[in-house]
Amino acid sequence: MPGRSDTAPGRPAPGTPGTAAPGTAAPGASAADAAAADVLSAERAHLAAAREALRRMREHAEGLSADMAADWVSRQYLESLLDQRVAALADQPDTPLFFGRMDRDGDTARDNPDDESAAALDADEPGIATMHVGRRHIHDDDGDRRPLVLDWRAPVCRAFYQAGPADTMGWRRRRRFGFSGGELTAFEDEPLDAPVQASALLTAEIERPRSGPMRDIVATIQPEQDVIVRAELGRTVCVQGAPGTGKTAVGLHRAAYLLFTHRERLARSGVLIVGPNRAFLGYISAVLPALGEVRVDQATVDDLLGAPTGAEPAAVSAVKGDARMAEVLRKALWQRIRKPEEGLVYTRGAAKFRLADHEVRETAAGLRGTTRYAAGREAFAQRLAHRILVLMEQRGEAPDDRVQDQVARSRPMKQLVEAVWPKVTPEMVLHALLSDAATLRAAARGILTDEEQAAILWPKPPRSHRSAKWTAADRALLDELADLIERTRSLGHLVVDEAQDLSAMQLRALGRRCAAGSATVLGDIAQGTTPWSARSWAEVLGHLGQDGQVTELAVGFRVPGSVLDFAAALIPHIATGLAAPRSLRPGAGALTVRQTGDVPKDAASTAAALLGLEGTVGLIVPDAEAGAHTAALEAAGIAHGVLDLASTGEGERLQVVPATLAKGLEFDHVVVAEPAAIAAAEERGLARLYVVLTRAVTSLTVLHSAPLPAALTAG
Structure with missing residues (x-):
């Protein structure tokens, strides 16, 4: 991330004895200037060595083959992994490979960047003296595979962001680097046992003009941001972030950190970034690839639930987006089960086995509402088939499970199941609910008012669910129904940005996608712009079905104070109490x-x-x-x-x-x-x-x- 710096070769870098032109001290320079020039020259040599090592790592990855795989499927999977590895090792010449360095207490920390002790990775390893912190791990190709740069996500690198006078964490000095493009131009040293002073290089990097999409912030992560980034995978974190506090970047960096720390687990379960629109996703699209994470899905809510094909007034969407609709939909679905009008007769050879209508009714009642609709339908057939098997055994036969499956798949059974527990789709159920006043009244009685029912009832219903024009609010209802029919697959981790703008039903849809995982929830209550915008984060987390800790980022680093103060005059009118x-x-x-x-x-x-x-x-x-x-x-x-x-x-x-x-x-x-x-x-x-x-x-x-x-x- 560090790019243009206001500290250029030949000009002093704040907090250092000074910097000089590449590798040399200016004529007549002081001993301090000469020492600074030597340090800068050594760091440049380390950068060159790291870039060469990265090139060799990539060549090695490109030379690996998937031919040793046992079968075609395994070979395809291995080739995909190798392609991802090669992509993750891509060098970006205008991006520095490291942005910081840490030196230990004592005499073991020297200004030689190639100190052999940098091979230690464990924060508790007493031998580690110096480490360079960057976007990815880079090691030499000698026998020890000595690390030249440590990935910022490694546990030992936490000290780069957290160490300070209150707790040096065993380190003596933090060094930041200034770059122009990919060239190292300056450095700045910060004694960790001294009072904290503003870093000119850090400030310059935060204020550096934008060009193109959002870039990563690994060089400028603040201690309070780092705590959020490194939160455990099992914790759902909710970030209330004012404009310019970096909440979006923090969420993306947390995703990168979790992928680094729990690579194998999240490779199976998946990580998804959900943003408000395609323009936003395009804006953030370069962040994770720059951090070496090239396989993270990004989507809008419409991508997940389906793009709307119709439109409706906001007041109607507000009713449909209300959490009460979940109960209305549940009742509407289970009302599809009908009372049996007759029992079941199953013929096997010359024998006939009969179940009375009350037995069929009892079986359906015992299953209704206890499981997903589709699973209940399958269980209904199997339980009736099991009752038939009991009748067979009572006649002296010895049927097995294969016979039960034959009964469950028989024509009489299929006809009965379809009559009592019909197969449905989400579109069929929602079409019936929104197009028929009696159906809606039966499902919404005691839940929605008469006025609310009238608002969501279609004035001119389409002839079938196939011709319906579904709105964005309808899509969330269809997703709720789909989950009531069959369980939605859960991801390992979900990052949701601008979450305050989502309706309760949309939040429930996202919550289903991290029901067995965790989430990073980002937003700003003051920036809620929809009629159904949340008024509190407790409300958002409740709809997501997640127990999460709310952290507030109230200090902005990007938006100028005069601009933020001007806009803040609106706060009392849009977010009381914030x-x-x-x-x-x-x-x-x-x-x-x-x-x-x-x-x-x-x-x-x-x-x-x-x-x-x-x-x-x-x-x-x-x-x-x-x-x-x-x-x-x-x-x-x-x-x-x-x-x-x-x-x-x-x-x-x-x-x-x-x-x-x-x-x-x-x-x-x-x-x-x-x-x-x-x-x-x-x-x-x-x-x-x-x-x-x-x-x-x-x-x-x-x-x-x-x-x-x-x-x-x-x-």
Whole structure:
């Protein structure tokens, strides 16, 4: 992750005696300057050795063959593993292989990066004196396979993030490195037993302009973030994170850490990242591959549940998304079981075996609601077949399990089961529920009010479930029904971002996918923009079915303080009781608020000026006005991309972003057009505006023709 640094060769690095041009001290330099130049030269040599070792590791992996596999299936699986290994060892020349170094107490810690004692991996190993911390493990190819770089996720590397004056963890010094592209340009030493001082290299890396998708934060993880990242696999962690606190990055790094620590287990059960939209997933897509994790699935809720084919008013979706619908669906499904009108007659040779209708009824009643619907249907047939076997035994026969299976699969049995316990699909059940008032009334009695039932009942029902246009809320209901019919497979770990925006039924759907695992739940209650947004994390965790610890990240590292303070004026109006976030960066001059007569034209010229600066530019506009702003940019001849539900808008530094797609994104410079229109466009419009105003890392320009919302100007 460390890239451009403000500390360049030939200029002193804060916290060090100084740095010099590559490998040499400047003429007339002091002894301290010369010593710093020697250290920098040695570290560069270590970097070159590490890069060469990585190249040999990759060549070795490419030379491995799956031919020794015993069969075709095993060979395909082994080839897949080898391909993943090769991909994980890919070198990125503009990315440094290590970003930090730790030196032990005592005289054993020397400035020679190639100290043999670095071979120790165990934090309790007394021989370890020096370690370089990077994105992946790199070892030499000698007999000892001496590590040149340790993976940041290794237990011993925890000290790089946690050691300090209160607990040095047995280490003497932390060293950070500055890079330009892939070239090491500076270093900065921090004595761990001295009072903590601001790190210029760390600050420069946090504030470094964006280019392209989100990058990893392994070099800048803060102690409170590290605690979350390294939480045990069995723990569900919920992170309430204000804008700019790095909650999304923390969640992704936790996924990478768990995959490193529990590789074999999670390779079987799987890890899934769930984001709010495709643009967001495109934005975060490079983080895990940069950390060597090339096989982690990413999806939106629509990807998991099915893309909606219909639309409906938000008020209707709010009722369908309510947790009470789970009981309505359960009742609707089990009401499909009918009262037997007759018993069962099974013929075997000349003998006939009869079960009375009350026996069939008792069997169905004993199974109803005790298991999944499909499993109950199968058990119903088997239990009736077993009763027939008992009758056979009473006549002196000696039937076995094969005979029971024959009875269960016989035509009379199939006809009876279909009449009493019919085979259904989720679509059939939901279609019947939403299209027939009597069916809905029977299932929702005492659960939904008459008004709520009327709201979700289709005014013009489709003729069949095959012609139904399912909305996003319907998709969550179908998923609930699918699980009531057959159990949903659980993953090992689920990372859910922007979780506050999901309905109770959508959360239940995600909870089923980590029922036997754990989750990392990320979001910000203040950024809840849907009518059904959660009001507390206890509510979210309850719907997920997870017992989790809620951790708050309230200190922002990315959003300038002046920008965050401006947006925080909305907090009392959108998240009562939530403390206002604060930023470690004052951000003087980062905020501009300007009234103008022609917002699209002024926004285009402002964006053009910002393109003259370093970094990305986001023009965030009311959804209904995206076309007008795009036209203004085209008229001015300004190259730009446009984000939509199907595109990430990659390839251009300037992006036009509809306000509803801004969540989770980040730009160096942001221009917000017409805040009042953004706030007025939806029920929780002020929360949407809060999201929009907190996307800037370097500067925010607010342009408006209509008066600003009163919440921004009060006081």
